[in-house]
Amino acid sequence: MMGWNRLKWFFPMLILAGAILVFILRSSVNDYILSIICFAGINIILAVSLNLTNGFTGLFSLGHPAFMAVGGYVAAILTFPVTRKAMLLPALPSWLAAQQWSLLPALILGGLCATLAAFLIGFPVLRLKGHYLAVATLGFLIILQVLITNLESFTRGPLGLNGLPLLTNLWWVYLWVVITIYVCWKVKHSSLGRSMLAIRENEMAAECLGIPLSRTRIMAFALGAFFAGVAGCLWAHLVTAITPTSFSVIMAFHLVVMVVVGGSGSITGATIAALMLTSVVEILSPLEENLGAYGISEIIISIGLLLILIYRPRGIFGTQEPAFLVKQRQRVSGEVGRSLSYQNGKGGTS
Amino acid sequence: MVGYIAQQLVNGLILGSMYALVAIGFTMIYGIIRLINFAHGDIVMIGAFVTLGLVISGQIPFPVIIILVILAGALMGIIIERAAFRPMRGAPQVTGFITSLAVSILLQNLGILLLTAQPRNFFCPDYLQTVFNLGSVSLRTIDLAIVVIAVVLMVFLVLLVRFTRLGMAMRATAENLKVALLMGININRIIMLAFAIGSGLAGVAGMMWGARYGQIDPLLGFVPGLKAFVAAVIGGVGSIPGAMLGGYLLGFAEVLFVGLLPPIYSSYRDAFVFIILILILLVLPTGLLGRKMEEGV
Amino acid sequence: MLEVRDSHAYIGQTYVLKGVSLEVRHREIVALIGANGAGKTTTLSTISGLTRSRRGKILFRPDPDATQRDITRVPAEEIVSMGISHCPEGRQVFSDLNVWENLLIGAYLRKDKQAIQSDLQWVCELFPILGDRRRQSAGSLSGGEQMMLVIGRALMSRPRLLLLDEPSLGLAPMLVEVIFEMLEQINAQGTTILLVEQNARMALELAQRAYVMETGRVTLSGTGRELAENEEVRKAYLGAI
Numbered sequence: 049m050m051g052w053n054r055l056k057w058f059f060p061m062l063i064l065a066g067a068i069l070v071f072i073l074r075s076s077v078n079d080y081i082l083s084i085i086c087f088a089g090i091n092i093i094l095a096v097s098l099n100l101t102n103g104f105t106g107l108f109s110l111g112h113p114a115f116m117a118v119g120g121y122v123a124a125i126l127t128f129p130v131t132r133k134a135m136l137l138p139a140l141p142s143w144l145a146a147q148q149w150s151l152l153p154a155l156i157l158g159g160l161c162a163t164l165a166a167f168l169i170g171f172p173v174l175r176l177k178g179h180y181l182a183v184a185t186l187g188f189l190i191i192l193q194v195l196i197t198n199l200e201s202f203t204r205g206p207l208g209l210n211g212l213p214l215l216t217n218l219w220w221v222y223l224w225v226v227i228t229i230y231v232c233w234k235v236k237h238s239s240l241g242r243s244m245l246a247i248r249e250n251e252m253a254a255e256c257l258g259i260p261l262s263r264t265r266i267m268a269f270a271l272g273a274f275f276a277g278v279a280g281c282l283w284a285h286l287v288t289a290i291t292p293t294s295f296s297v298i299m300a301f302h303l304v305v306m307v308v309v310g311g312s313g314s315i316t317g318a319t320i321a322a323l324m325l326t327s328v329v330e331i332l333s334p335l336e337e338n339l340g341a342y343g344i345s346e347i348i349i350s351i352g353l354l355l356i357l358i359y360r361p362r363g364i365f366g367t368q369e370p371a372f373l374v375k376q377r378q379r380v381s382g383e384v385g386r387s388l389s390y391q392n393g394k395g396g397t398s
Numbered sequence: 399m400v401g402y403i404a405q406q407l408v409n410g411l412i413l414g415s416m417y418a419l420v421a422i423g424f425t426m427i428y429g430i431i432r433l434i435n436f437a438h439g440d441i442v443m444i445g446a447f448v449t450l451g452l453v454i455s456g457q458i459p460f461p462v463i464i465i466l467v468i469l470a471g472a473l474m475g476i477i478i479e480r481a482a483f484r485p486m487r488g489a490p491q492v493t494g495f496i497t498s499l500a501v502s503i504l505l506q507n508l509g510i511l512l513l514t515a516q517p518r519n520f521f522c523p524d525y526l527q528t529v530f531n532l533g534s535v536s537l538r539t540i541d542l543a544i545v546v547i548a549v550v551l552m553v554f555l556v557l558l559v560r561f562t563r564l565g566m567a568m569r570a571t572a573e574n575l576k577v578a579l580l581m582g583i584n585i586n587r588i589i590m591l592a593f594a595i596g597s598g599l600a601g602v603a604g605m606m607w608g609a610r611y612g613q614i615d616p617l618l619g620f621v622p623g624l625k626a627f628v629a630a631v632i633g634g635v636g637s638i639p640g641a642m643l644g645g646y647l648l649g650f651a652e653v654l655f656v657g658l659l660p661p662i663y664s665s666y667r668d669a670f671v672f673i674i675l676i677l678i679l680l681v682l683p684t685g686l687l688g689r690k691m692e693e694g695v
Numbered sequence: 696m697l698e699v700r701d702s703h704a705y706i707g708q709t710y711v712l713k714g715v716s717l718e719v720r721h722r723e724i725v726a727l728i729g730a731n732g733a734g735k736t737t738t739l740s741t742i743s744g745l746t747r748s749r750r751g752k753i754l755f756r757p758d759p760d761a762t763q764r765d766i767t768r769v770p771a772e773e774i775v776s777m778g779i780s781h782c783p784e785g786r787q788v789f790s791d792l793n794v795w796e797n798l799l800i801g802a803y804l805r806k807d808k809q810a811i812q813s814d815l816q817w818v819c820e821l822f823p824i825l826g827d828r829r830r831q832s833a834g835s836l837s838g839g840e841q842m843m844l845v846i847g848r849a850l851m852s853r854p855r856l857l858l859l860d861e862p863s864l865g866l867a868p869m870l871v872e873v874i875f876e877m878l879e880q881i882n883a884q885g886t887t888i889l890l891v892e893q894n895a896r897m898a899l900e901l902a903q904r905a906y907v908m909e910t911g912r913v914t915l916s917g918t919g920r921e922l923a924e925n926e927e928v929r930k931a932y933l934g935a936i
Contacts, residue, residue, distance in 0.1 A: 108492045172680050179434045179495040183627065184679055187672035190624070194669035297620070301503050304496055342515065343507035350504040357497055358485045563803070570789045570800050577787045580743060582775035582804040582852065 058373070063226055070222045082218055084330050086286050089221035090279050091322035093228045095306035096315055097275030100232060102304070103313035104241060105268040106248030107174065111185030112276045112303050113295035114192045118165045119158035119277025120284040120295070124209050125202060126154040127285065132211060139201035151215040155224075155281045162277025166270040174265045189300065196292040208291025216286040224282065228275050232315055235271070244268055245313070298346070302329075305353050311363025316370055321363075325349070401534025406657040407650065408535050412610065414649020415548035419603040420626030421633065421641035422555065423475075423596025429572040429636040430592050432491060436498035437478060439623010440505040441597045445471050445604025446520070446614040447513065453521050460523065464547065464602065471601020475593035483593075484586075502620070509616025517615040520608035544606045551599060552642055559638060568592065572636065621668065625652075628675040634688020643686060648674070696721045696759075696887055697742065697779075697856055702751035704734075704741050711737045712748065713911035719856065721759055724878070724888045726902035726919065728895040728932055733908040735891040736784060739858045742889075743781035744771035755779065757855045776804045780854035784861040784891075786841040788848070790834025794825055797833050797844055801851030811851070818847040821877060839870040846877065856887045863894045875901055895932035899923040907932075 073085060094112060101107045125133075125140075126149040133145050149157075173184045196203050203209065235241045243264045246254035255261055284290040306325050310317030332345035356364065420442060427435045448470040452463045482501050486494055526540040559565035571578040571588045579585055607622065608614045629648040633640025652671060656664040678685065697719040704712040711734045719725045727735050740746035742753055748767060756763040757778040766774055780801075789797050798818060802811045819826030822843040828836065833844055842862060849857055859878070863871040875897055882888050892898035899905055899919045907915035907928060915922065922928050 108495070173676060176679055176683075178491045180679055180683075182492070182495055183434060183624075184676050186624070187628075187675045190621075191669040191672050194666055198665055298503070301499055304499065308496060341511060343510035346503055346507040347511065350500040350507070353500045354482055354497065354504075357489075357493060357500070361489060361493060563799075566792065566796050566800055567803060569791055573789050573791050574787055576745065577783060577789070579745065579771045580775065580781050580783065581800050581848075582772040583800075584772055 059230075066222060066226070070218050074218055083286060084326065086216060086218055086221045086282075087330075088323050088326040089218070089225045090282050090286070091302075091306065091326050092225050092319050093221075093275055093279040093282070094303055095310065095318040095322040096228050096232050097272045097279070098303050098307055099310075099313060099315060099318050100235065100244075100268045100272040102307050103318070104236060104244040104248065105265060107265060107269065108178065108182045109185045109269065109272075110182050110297075110300040110304070111169070111188050112272070113297075113299040114185075114189040115162040115166060115273040115276035116280030116283065116299075117192055117196060117290075117292075117295040118280065119155075119162040120280030120290050121196065121203060121209075122161045122277075123151075123154035123158035123281035124212050124284045124290050126157065127151065127213055127215060128209065129213065136204055136209065136211075137201065144202075151220065151281075151285060155220075155278050158281040159274040159277035162280070163270045163274045166273030167266065170266045170269045174262065174269060186297070186300070189295075189297070193292045193296075203292070206292060208289060208294070210289035212285055212288045212290065214285065214288050216282045221282055221286075224275075224278055228278075229315060229319065231271070231275075236313075236315065240264065240267065248313075302349070305349060308353065309356055309364055311365050311367040313367045314363065314365060314369055316373065317363055317365040317367070320365065328352075402657075404533070405535050406653050408537065408541070409657070410650035410653035411646070412541050412544050412649070413653055414646035415545050416603045416606050416610070416622070416645075417626045417629045417649050418552065418642045418645025419548055419599040419606075420623060421629040421645045422552070422638060423600045424627050424630040425633070425635055425638055425641040426568075426572075426592040426596045428630070429638075430568070430575070430589055431483070431487070431494070433483065433494040433498065434627065434635075435483075435596075436495065436623070437482075437501035437505060438498075438596065438600055439619035439621075439626065440502050440509075441471050441474055441600035441619065442604040442607060442622055443509060443614070443616060443619035444474055444505070445601030446608040446618060447509070447604075447616075448601065449605040449608055450518065450520055450614065453523070460526070460543075464605070467601045467605050468598040471604070472594040472598035474601070475597025476590055478597075479590055479593040484589075502623075506616055506620065513616055515616060517613040520612050520614050522609045522612075526609065540606075540609045544610065547602065547606075551602065555595065555599075555638065564591070625671050628671055628678075630685075631675060631678050632685055634685025637685070637687045640685055640687035696723075696756055697889070698752075698754040699738070699742065700752040700754070702738070702741055702748040702753065704737055704746055704748040706737060706746065711911055712741065714751070715908070715911070715913055716751075717906050717913055717916070719887060719889050722882065722885065722887055723904060724882050724890060724902045726895075726898035726905040727889065727891045727908060728893070728898055728905060728922075729908035730931075731893075732910075734911045735908055736860055738908070739781055739783075739860055739889070739891055742766075742774075743779060743858060744769060744774045745781070755856070772804065775852055778853070778855035779858065780849040780852045780856070781858040782845050782849045782860060782862070784864060786838065786845055786865075788833040788836070788841050788844050790832060793830055793832050794836070794844060795829040797848050798825070798851050801848035802853075804852065810853075814851055814853065818850055821850075821880065822847055839866055839873070842866060842870070842874055843877070846874070846881075850881065850886070854886060856889065857881070858889050858891075860891045861893060862890070863892060863897065871897065895928070896923075899928075899933075 073082065098112050101109045125144060126147055130146065130148050133140060169188050173181065173188065176184050197206050243254065243259045246257065246259055247261060247264060251261065280295065302325060306318055306321040309324065310321030328349065329345055332348060336342050336344055420438065423438050424435065427433055445467050449463060449467050452458050452466055478501055482497055483494065486497050522540055526538065526543065528539050529536055559568060567578070567583045568588055568591065570581065571583060571585060575585060607618065625648065626645065629644035630641045632647055633642070633644030648671065652667055655670050656667050699715055699717050702712050702715045715734065715738055727738065729735050737746055741748045752765060753767045754763050755766045755777065766777065789800065792800065798815060802814065805811055824840055825844055825847055833841065836844060862874050866874065871894065878888060879901060890898055890902060899922055902919040905917065905919050905922050906913050907922065915925065915928065923933070
């Protein structure tokens with residue numbers, strides 16, 4: 049009972065503390081650092097939402113950057129100032145050329161378009177499993193990059209869209225970090241979340257229990273895609289530019305690193321791993337430029353991932369949420385179900 | 399028109415030869431340890447750079463270069479297997495896949511670190527550049543060499559796998575690792591051999607890639623690697639003849655897609671290849687020559 | 696010949712063998728019976744080196760006058776070359792290979808070409824059907840033929856000790872009779888056999904001695920006849936009321 053009371057207060061307090069932190073940061077830290085913190089937040093959104101498919105449901109997708117691209121481009125076209133559109137995208141249909149939205153509706157529509165894309169690609173592809181799904185989603189990412197490159201009247205092709213309005217700030221990022229974590233946390237501890245975990249642990253058993261496999265899978269995939277779309281919008285309006293190669297295999301790789309390092313299925317772990325990865329990248333990239341040692345940060349990240357896979361395959365923090373955050377009876381096991389050994393029902397013979 | 403199509407078919411044959419060589423490695427490694435080795439494409443890149451290094455370094459005869467490139471690729475495959483995949487043996491399928499993704503990123507960035515991301519011109523000795531005409535089809539010596547070398551290597555491989563004691567052990571291991579172990583087959587040696595052969599062939603493919611397209615950079619292996627995987631899927635992952643067939647089919651399909659459709663579609667060629675991948679995975683997951691399916695698809 | 700002393704083993708996280716001890720003497724047929732999940736298959740795996748026991752010892756002496764060796768930590772392929780051949784359950788032939796290749800791969804570690812040829816002859820005399828179908832892929836054989844192939848393949852390594860896991864599984868009763876007769880013949884020609892069986896009746900008839908396993912332990916042992924007459928065994932495994 050005490051645990052429950054503590055929990056009831058813990059999350060609002062945490063959100064409030066975060067808000068105060070955002071307030072202090074915005075008045076004390078320079079823009080460069082602020083933008084890094086924003087990137088960290090966006091990475092948290094991505095890692096936590098990718099956990100819905102890769103961590104909870106055990107569907108290994110590399111398609112997250114594709115959904116970011118969908119969301120990012122949709123929102124970018126919507127928020128792009130009308131005058132710049134006339135200049136850069138003369139071939140845009142007039143009904144689109146006249147739009148100039150503010151960030152929030154663009155974010156939501158971007159997210160919804162990503163969700164739609166997830167439904168379209170998910171229905172056929174989610175029948176695949178394991179590494180075949182990974183390759184198929186990677187194929188989807190490449191197909192999408194080709195499409196974006198070729199739909200020049202909407203996207204300006206390989207040049208991409210630059211000079212987007214700088215609409216993303218730490219408040220927006222913080223808001224969506226909170227929403228993402230809240231929703232994923234709720235999902236994980238709901239019956240949908242338990243269905244997802246059941247599918248991950250033993251698909252056939254889950255099906256026998258009456259869990260609708262394809263519906264649960266596509267729910268996880270589409271929900272994750274929504275947040276990826278939103279993150280893509282935030283990203284585009286933070287960098288103020290978007291190109292077909294903005295959302296690449298390297299990004300997919302980084303997201304996988306976050307999920308694996310954080311312990312797949314663990315929301316807290318994914319959050320911390322996202323913060324860690326952002327820091328590592330930000331610390332190493334000036335080093336790369338100063339030394340002219342390009343590639344060194346990816347080398348360090350990939351070697352780090354290999355070491356973690358060998359020595360801590362369940363992630364640095366394990367696959368469980370920290371005990372103090374979870375009610376005892378809700379604790380979700382990350383353990384693979386133990387196989388039961390049959391007992392001889394006839395009792396001992398001697 | 400006939401001449402144009404003939405030229406396209408020859409181009410498809412050349413591209414298909416390269417895909418087939420790379421696809422064999424995918425299929426051999428998958429066949430034995432059920433691993434999709436994402437880093438396989440990067441061996442192509444290594445092969446290309448090793449060739450360039452050897453060509454620049456002096457008067458090494460072409461056949462010797464080929465052998466050295468095969469050895470370099472094989473060595474690289476063995477190192478990767480030992481360092482990255484062996485410690486992961488027995489882990490879930492997806493862990494192996496993530497591992498190979500990490501290895502791929504590692505190799506690409508080692509390439510960038512050591513060689514910079516700038517594309518380099520690939521030197522080919524003059525006698526390989528001679529152009530000659532067969533009817534309306536024009537070919538360089540190197541194009542012919544690509545096809546001949548690929549076919550010779552593949553025939554060699556098929557003979558090895560079909561008719562030698564080692565090949566028998568490889569087939570047995572691919573089918574049932576546990577029972578192969580009970581026959582006294584040294585599984586680690588067979589796995590290493592699969593990596594060595596597959597990577598050696600990918601290395602040669604890298605040499606061909608450089609010679610054919612004239613420019614190489616550290617990221618060059620990624621897309622051809624993925625496409626060769628598509629070829630392996632078309633043929634049925636795990637089947638060596640399937641990988642060869644898939645390689646040539648994909649080579650022809652890609653070249654004809656670009657050559658026969660109006661030019662505006664040609665920039666969609668990569669999308670076309672991956673749409674084929676998704677379709678095959680959904681409709682014919684065992685590929686054309688693949689055998690029964692185990693869990694995983 | 697073979698001595699398992701207090702072997703403890705895990706499969707993944709599950710504690711399967713909780714101290715198994717048993718002994719096989721030269722030229723014996725020993726049966727290991729028990730219910731599903733009792734640990735019979737795991738016992739064989741620890742002997743052949745597929746599974747490592749965490750505690751305990753496994754000792755092997757290929758011939759009465761040879762020195763005894765501790766094979767607890769010896770890799771599987773070396774155990775094969777020392778003369779232990781393990782037929783796993785479920786007739787696992789290499790279905791991509793033809794019958795002849797399956798037999799040849801049984802002799803994978805042997806270098807004596809001449810002797811391999813004469814052993815091929817011997818196996819084909821034991822199972823004439825295998826010689827007739829030598830070019831056929833093993834996957835196309837019937838269940839009984841596959842079982843013969845598996846036994847033939849195991850014999851090709853010239854084992855001193857043959858570990859057989861459920862040779863009767865999924866075979867028609869008549870075929871089981873045939874297979875068991877073959878085993879008797881193979882044993883008479885000098886190969887020691889350790890047999891795991893669900894079909895306790897036939898196993899106890901065939902075996903000189905037998906062990907009963909329950910939940911990871913040996914609970915009973917004796918000659919085949921003693922066990923077949925034991926009240927508990929009759930109730931639990933022979934279907935007597």
